[in-house]
Amino acid sequence: MFYLKFIRDFVNILRAGQTPAQVAGGFALGSILGLSPMLTLQGAIVWLVLLALDVNFSAAGVAMTFFSFFAWLLDPLFHWLGYQILVNAGPLKGLWTYLYNAPVAPLTRFNNTVVMGSFVAALVLFFPVYAGMKHFVVAYRTHIHSRLEQWKVYQVLDRSTMLQWYRRIRDLKG
């Protein structure tokens, strides 16, 4: 029920509740956690930020699930990207060597190709994900939801079993 609660909260939050910025912030931070492998120092820091800031936690959870799937799919790309950054980016070699010898930096596992590739991808995607999600939440609340309700397909589906489930999930009390 833990995930169902997350999904219910997320669907609720899309309609009303926290501000679009809070929802988008949680979703964007969750995307970093979802794209990067677990058990890294930067993962822990992102968790801390997530907990410290007043952002939507459910959106983060959904984003983690959603982007974890993408991370699995895009793993070869992240591996390649990380390899290029760590091995072929000549000017950065000094930095990597310094970090490799630094006391705490190895906890980030930055010298792992997938960790490096996925983290860089997550950072690059952070603002687009944030802006996109914020825009989506605003649009959902103002236009999308009311338009959806007017569609005949929606009205047919509204009576379907699937929607019954959706409502149950939406109205689930934690």
Place this chain on the structure above:
Amino acid sequence: MRKKFVYFVLIPAVVVCLAVYLFIDTWVRLGLEAGGEAAIGAKVEFEGLHVSLSPLGIRWSRLQVADPHDGWRNLFETRDVRFAVNSGQLLRNKYIIQTMEVDELILGTRRTTDGSIKKPSASPAGNDTSGGSTFTEKAEGALGKTVEKSPAAAAGIAALHLNADSLVKALDIHTLRHLDSLKSQVLASSGQWNSTLADFESSKKKLADIETGITSINTSQLTTVPAITGAIATVENSTKGINDISSAFNARKAAIQSDVQKLNASAGLVDDIAGEDFARLKSMAKLPNLSTTGVARLLVGEETVKKATTYLSYIDWARAHIKNSSSKPDYTSPPRMTGQNIAFPLERAYPKFLIEKIRISGGTDTSGGASAIHAKGEIDNVTNDQRVTHLPITATLEGVEGGGRAFHLHAVFDRTKDVPYDEYEASLGGVPVAEVPLGKEDFLSGKMVDAHMSSTVKAVVPGSAFDASAKTTLSGFRISYASEPKGMLEQVIRDVLRDIHDFEVTFRLWNTDGEFKLALATDLDTKIAERATAVLGAEFTKAQNDLKAKLDGAIAGKKAEVMKLVGDRTADVQKQLGAYQSLIGDKLSLADAKKKELTDRLEKEKKAKVNDVLKGIFK
């Protein structure tokens, strides 16, 4: 004590410890032998290997490492070797040895068993580098071609027996063709000259008429000024007519003289063309040029290249087994979400494997055979990761052998930077060489025996570039041949070589611009050339003279005929041109003299008339 603990923990633990204690020596020996054989490509055998647990270390009484190129010879062998392993670092899975003591290092000892290992690949050393990129592979083709290009190829040094007549018959004699062409030109030009000279004959009549007109003027009979002036005009007309004829003559004379010059020049080429014919005839006869270098190259070139490629394979082995740990790690495909860990240089840390110092003391054990070299010296910083130690592997070895040979080797294997750098400096003196193959199958095939060799080699291998220079002196040898001499020249060179007992070969092998190049020089060429010229001189000159005489004989008849024709025709036309020239000159002189005479007469008459007029006035 619990019974279960005793049965399931304590007793098995004791059994395991006992087994380890009893069999650890064998296990370690087998492990080291397997690892060594995989690295060397030939048998590696330890004797008397013992692992001590306190302090943790290993010692053995003998190690034999077979030569991958010759299974019946050891690359090297050692006597007592002992070293201790840093047990603290061993717990961190690192093999750190501070000092390894090697009592004796003996090179090139004979084996009682075959030490070769049958492997799919032909060459055991250095073949696990990236395919097709080893120095050996790159060099083999290029060096083979260099030796093939040797100027004294066997085909060019054949027997010195000649059949001059048949050679001259077979020769396409360019001189004869040139003479035929010259004859045709002379005949054609001669025809043109004849028609030109015929035109001059008609001009001769005109000149005669002009002369008659001039001589018919009797100056003394001309008493009036108008009569004299009319005669002067007649003479001037005659002069103009002569000048017209002279201009036409000069134009044609210039054309004829140009033809004559061309024919003379063409005739002058006959000797040059005959010289070229003789050179080609000599080439057909395969007369050797004794001053050409290359006999020595033919003799020792293949062997030098063979040796060079052998040593290159050692360099390849060093490149393959002393890894450049700072180079880029290979791109692998790990399982999803695991990635690949990239290592960066560590400061103040131990590498996975390190022997800080291998101290080798020389020895006197002669059981390895008289040919073995006992080495002493030091090898430092043997490691799997020089970026951690920041120190290159260095080796300084020197050795002597009872027979008098000695060697010195200094090598540096630097992998501390991105570009690997190897440096070798070696000298080897007084080495008895059992056999050195010589020549080619079809020329001077044989072997050099009982030679003593001294060499100095310096090689620098930065990255994929290579530059090595070597100087080798072979002395005290004799040469035995595989078969009877195949020609007179080979016989002569054999006679020459019989008196030569030492020579020097210097060679440089480099690939700084990508392609392997070999420069091979030896003083043997000069020696052979000097001796061969002295021995062959008379025979060689006679053969050349025979050929020259035959060729001259084939050319002489036509040459004389054509040259006479050219001479006669040109002389004849020149003579006629001269005659015409003097005729025209005579006529012009005659006209000038008559004109002067008439002018003087006119002046005299004018003066007389003036005096008459003055006399009438003052009367």
